[in-house]
Amino acid sequence: MQVLLPQTLDEACTMLAESQGRAVPIAGGTDLIVHWPCNIEAHQKAYLDISTLDELKFITLSGDSLIVGAMTTFWETITSKQVESEFPLLVQSAKEIGSVQIQTRGTWAGNIANASPAADGVLALMAYDASVTLISTHGTREIPLHEYFLDYKCSQRQPDELIHSFCIPRRSFTFDYFEKVGSRQAQTITKVGVAITNSSSGWRVVANSVAPMVRRCYQVEQLLEKKARIQQPDDLLAALDQDVSPIDDIRSTAAYRRCVLSRLIYYALREHCPWYS
Amino acid sequence: MTIAPENNMVDVSFTLNGKLVDVSVSATDRLLDTLRYDLRLAGTKEGCGEGECGACTVLLDGLPVNACLIFTFQVRNREVQTIESIDAHELEEFHSEGATQCGACSPGVVMTALWIRNHPSLLQTHQLSRLMAGNLCRCTGYDAIVKSLEASLSIQERN
Amino acid sequence: MLRVEARSKLTGREVFIDDLPAEDIWWAGTVRSSLPRGRIRDIHFGSGIDWSSLIVVDHRDIPGPNEVQMIERDMPVLAADVVRHVHEPIVLLAHPSRRIVRQAVQAISVTIDPDEPMLDFRHPPTPQQIQYGSDNVFKKLKIEKGTVDEALAAAPIVVEGEYETGAQEHVYIEPQGMQAQVENDVLVVKGSMQCPYYIQHALMHALNRNEKQVRVIQTATGGGFGGKEDYPSIIALHAALLAIKGNRPVRLIYDRQEDMAATTKRHPALIRHRTGVDHHGRLLVQDIDVLLDGGAYVTLSPVVLSRSIIHAAGPYHCENVRIQGRVVLTNSVPFGAFRGFGAPQSQFANERQIDRIAHELNIDPVQIRKINLIKDGQTTATNQVINDGADRIQVLDRAIDLAEYHDRKKAHEVFNVQHPTLRRGIGVASFFHGAGFTGSGEVQLASQIHIHGRPDGILEVRSSNVEMGQGALTVFTQIVAERMAYDQDYIVIVAADTSVVPNSGPTVASRTSMIVGKLLEQACDDLSRQLNGESNTDGTALKDAIIRWHHIRPDQELIGKAQYNMPPDIHWNDLTYEGDAYSAFAWSTHIAEVEIDLRTFVIRVINFTAVQEIGKVLNETLARGQIQGGITQAIGWALLEQCHWNNGSMQNNNLSDYVIPTCPDVPPIAVEFLESPTPHGAQGAKGIGELPMNGPAPAILNAIAQATGADPRSIPLTPEQLMETLLT
Known part of the structure; x- marks a missing residue:
């Protein structure tokens, strides 16, 4: 195992470039190190430890956006009053990620980089129209989060790029909602989850664990924009079937995920939208 | 490096x-x-x-x-x-309430519990049981752990 | 009395097997079968490993018979020619580097020619699938009372039901582990265990050693729940084989994934009921069929089946009862002991059946239990006359009062009409649990316990019953302190070391406090007698008397001894399965309140009440801890803990995919004890360790049925399954 320990962000980018993208960036390690002793294959790789780079640990609220550094932990977000008052879904989702012991180590960048379809942090970020800033020796580029993921555990990030930060535009939200359904009350992996917002930019409905990656539900969003009449959860199914493709796996069933997602969305909006039913 | x-x-x-x-x-x-x-x-x-x-x-x-x-x-x-780093005298309530049985989870439980006790303001924004959710115990059913921590918090408050 | 070892546990000073110094240790690993059934064709040692640097053991290195001594000897220590389940051990490795052992295990590939496995215990085997006897049945047992067929034909109402329960993993927080080394020709094995003498006997048998050549020492045991009853014998054998061959101290610690994949679990069960009742709900006849999945080897399955059928008809009086039980082979990782030992499965079925009968007759679920609960003078299914002075209806009534059952039920009915998506319900289960070995089991065990009066005046208890979290050390200390009026600071319970302690039997079957505790009282009395009755004075005088005794008799040992004898009033017939199955039963009623979210089908237990008659409460804090912990484990079994199987092997063998209750998953649990002392237990106490495992699953499902109108009959009842039940 080779480990690269950069002191600065510049150095990190250089090391990553020099490794020709072979080095795997490590943030909190809460995914990578699971069952580590038996994961012998992983012991043969090179790692770039960016967990201690202070340059990537910040929460900045500017005139028009919230910018959060890649190495900001969930716990740092949970305890941020600024974030909680303006972007409550970030705090709600962060509180649902693992346990406190995971929240103190796990980072937003890790949640994004891992590109898991069950990522709870990504769910909230996408509902806020977040974009991701990637950095490398070639400079930076910004990608809207809803375009960032390509497939299961696959994203637009190139091997020589690091996640630098994510940025959320400040808007006034008239609705925000987050709900996660796992197999127990706490410290659980999401079986089906949803985050919903409404602002001057329109509706955002995002679901996780129902597709190869976290998904914007565009068809459902259109129903809401059109103020379509929705009288029961089943009325959402036709739209959802275009948006998501749940599967049977060890954690749940496709039928359950589909049914519950429609119900979560329906009941989340029932009280809020007078035109709804 | x-x-x-x-x-x-x-x-x-x-x-x-x-x-x-x-x-x-x-x-x-x-x-x-x-x-x-x-x-x-x-x-x-x-x-x-x-x-x-x-x-x-x-x-x-x-x-x-x-x-x-x-x-x-x-x-x-x-x-x-x-x-x-923890001395038994810090844990009297955990002893008297029966917060340990087999003892395998206890060191971890104690580290989380004392962290909560030393930061009681956490309980303004978090439920105690959710803060303890990252420590699995298969013996006690958690009640004795929660009661010990509550007792410990209230003693600290009185002091 | 507070738990005697609590401080060292809370501060992490307690020494578990993997906490021992590891500087000179060789670490062990296990190469396992990847198929459920087949013949081993080839074992290939891959490249990239210096195999000469490892200790390598296979079946040819076993000095004695390649058999794990349990009830039967059908399980090999290491598979030789055939494998009968995935994860069956084949080759053992050890090396000073833990990392190299892990690499070496992965570098070995075993080629197995597959045979047709038997994977679903619910269906009869095809001829090709027969691997045990003529029918794959490990054990068949029957209880018969009265005239069942006639009673069924005559009953005005007959209710039928089929119930299923799933496997459950123990998830003791300390995974299994053993360390072995040879010291002057004595094989010393230390580790996490419930039954030191079971391990000693298994080592003697397969390693061809006598009892002086095998010493087994229990180290602090981080939870057992039955999981460390039978399986540790296998780990001990494996560590010992490596230690003997390499002449090195060898430590074999399972990581969590290996532990969950390879070790035993609770037996899955399929149970059918046909119950005849009259219009008032009185039980006229119970016809019950219990089928258990035994997995690939016999392990403890025959006795699990025995306990299962004895408890299958519940704590009710019925004149006509037939209970037929079978435990069958499948090519699954073998199932074994787990808290309750078959009784939780059969009483889940019975208590759901009772509620379904009440529903059918439109009788209150409380009322039907009141009508049928055994009254003193009446009999159990095995025709055991219950005359213990315990009032089972009082237990039920107290639970109803404590839970405010009737008010809550009304409140829930109102709530359910008003709330758009939440439904609440309340459910009851009444049940019992016999403590100690079944029938003549305790006579065969013939447990012995010693208490030494040492020259320094300290009383030293020597017993093979271990502390594993349940509080044995504290209860033993307390029994001696109270019997001898002795200061607890002068009482020690020595480590369970087979070279020091007599065989007081295994730490199982809710027997330690009751049966062994009672023996300890007798040993105390024996010690007192040797001191010419000086114990009648206070403890200080007794301590002085012990010191004086040694002063007069230097080099002699002062030992109080006791050995179990069947009390004269207990009669059991092993052939007809009739008579006194247990010397005492503890009786209990549980009441569960649930809330179901109809959006997500998530079931939360929101309140729980447990009232139990346990003879005598020896230590309230410990007893409450046993009850609350058992209920929590049973909530997991009922709602959360699902083993996903493929080829008889658990696929979700990790703690993120096999979920046990966390702190927020557990409701407030009110616990209350009633006492009706038994002459067969220490200070009148009955065993309670397993009791709380029996009630929660049926109480919770009864509550869910009431809340939703569903009729769930299998556990774990996950939200996915509840959805199917409600929407189809």
Whole structure:
């Protein structure tokens, strides 16, 4: 195992470039190190430890956006009053990620980089129209989060790029909602989850664990924009079937995920939208 | 700095229970391995190796973390506190309420519980039971743990 | 008395097997079968490993018979020619580097020619699938009372039901582990265990050693729940084989994934009921069929089946009862002991059946239990006359009062009409649990316990019953302190080391406090007698008397001894399965309140009440801890803990995919004890360790049925399954 320990962000980018993208960036390690002793294959790789780079640990609220550094932990977000008052879904989702012991180590960048379809942090970020800033020796580029993921555990990030930060535009939200359904009350992996917002930019409905990656539900969003009449959860199914493709796996069933997602969305909006039913 | 080639040893300095320690460990070693097998501090337990059970909970710069999910080289220049820093007299309520049975989860439970006790303002924004959710106990059903912690908090408040 | 070892546990000073110094240790690993059934064709040692640097053991290195001594000897220590389940051990390795052992295990590939496996215990085997006897049945047992067929034909109402329960993993927080080394020709094995003498006997048998050549020492045991009853014998054998061959101290610690994949679990069960009742709900006849999945080897399955059928008809009086039980082979990882030992499965079925009968007759679920609960003078299914002075209806009534059952039920009915998506319900289960070995089991065990009066005046208890979290050390200390009026600071319970302690039997079957505790009282009395009755004075005088005794008799040992004898009033017939199955039963009623979210089908237990008659409460804190912990484990079994199987092997063998209750999953649990002392237990106490495992699953499902109108009959009842039940 080779480990690269950069002191600065510049150095990190250089090391990553020099490794020709072979080095795997490590943030909190809460995914990578699971069952580590038996994961012998992983012991043969090179790692770039960016967990201690202070340059990537910040929460900045500017005139028009919230910018959060890649190495900001969930716990740092949970305890941020600024974030909680303006972007409550970030705090709600962060509180649902693992346990406190995971929240103190796990980072937003890790949640994004891992590109898991069950990522709870990504769910909230996408509902806020977040974009991701990637950095490398070639400079930076910004990608809207809803375009960032390509497939299961696959994203637009190139091997020589690091996640630098994510940025959320400040808007006034008239609705925000987050709900996660796992197999127990706490410290659980999401079986089906949803985050919903409404602002001057329109509706955002995002679901996780129902597709190869976290998904914007565009068809459902259109129903809401059109103020379509929705009288029961089943009325959402036709739209959802275009948006998501749940599967049977060890954690749940496709039928359950589909049914519950429609119900979560329906009941989340029932009280809020007078035109709804 | 680069640790290379493969399986090379790395020198790591960190503060452990208030004292500076220097260890030479494999790059692949987790903090849990270093504590238990190099430093002979076996109070921190391995229950699952996947960050679910919390038996390996230690404080890193004052916050609870799972020592099974951190590489030892990641704690360089940082502060680690383990169960070995805790004295039994701090735990009278846990003793009297029956908060330990088999004892395998207890060191982790105690580290999280004392962290909560020392930061009671956490309870303004968090439910106690959810803060304890990262420590699995298969013996007690948690009631005795929660009651001990509540008793401990109220004694602290009175003082 | 507070738990005697609590401080060392809370501060992490307690020494578990993997906490021992590891400097000179060789670490062990296990190469396992990847197929459920087949013949081993080839074992290939891959490249990239210096095999000469490892200790390598296979079946040819076993000095004695390649058999794990349990009830039967059908399980090999290491598979030789055939494998009968995935994860069956084949080759053992050890090396000073733990990492190299892990690499070496992965570098070995075993080629197995597959045979047709038997994977679903619910269906009869095809001829090709027969691997045990003529029908794959490990054990068949029957209880018969009265005239069942006639009673069924005559009953005005007959209710039928089929119930299923799933496997459950123990998830003791300390995974299994053993360390072995040879010291002057004595094989010393230390580790996490419930039954030191089971391990000693297994080592003697397969390693061809006598009892002086095998010493087994229990180290602090981080939870057992039955999981460390039978399986540790296998780990001990494996560590010992490596230690003997390499002449090195060898430590074999399972990581969580290996532990969950390879070790035993609770037996899955399929149970059918046909119950005849009259219009008032009185039980006229119970016809019950219990089928258990035994997995690939016999392990403890015959006795699990025995306990299962004895408890299958519940704590009710019925004149006509037939219970037929079978435990069958499948090519699954073998199932074994787990808290309750078959009784939770059969009483889940019975208590759902009772509620379904009440529903059918439109009788209150409380009322139907009141009508049928055994009254003193009436009999159980095995025709055991119950005359223990315990009032089972009072237990039920107290639970109803404590839970405010009737008010809550009304409140829930109102709530359910008003709330758009939440439904609440309340459910009851009444049940019992016999403590100690079944029938003549305790006579065969013939447990012995010693208490030494040492020259320094300290009383030293020597017993093979271990502390594993349940509080044995504290209860033993307390029994001696109270019997001898002795200061607890002068009482020690020595480590369970087979070279030191007599065989007081295994730490199982809720027997330690009751049966062994009672023996300890007798040993105390024996010690007192040797001191010419000086114990009648206070403890200080007794301590002085012990010191004086040694002063007069230097080099002699002062030992109080006791050995179990069947009490004269207990009669059991092993052939007809009739008579006194247990010397005492503890009786209990649980009441569960649930809330179901109809959006997500998530079931939360929101309140729980447990009232139990346990003879005598020896230590309230410990007893409450046993009850609350058992209920929590049973909530997991009922709602959360699902083993996903493929080829008889658990696929979700990790703690993120096999979920046990966390702190927020557990409701407030009110616990209350009633006492009706039994002459067969220490200070009148009955065993309670397993009791709380029996009630929660049926109480919770009864509550869910009431809340939703569903009729769930299998556990774990996950939200996915509840959805199917409600929507189809």
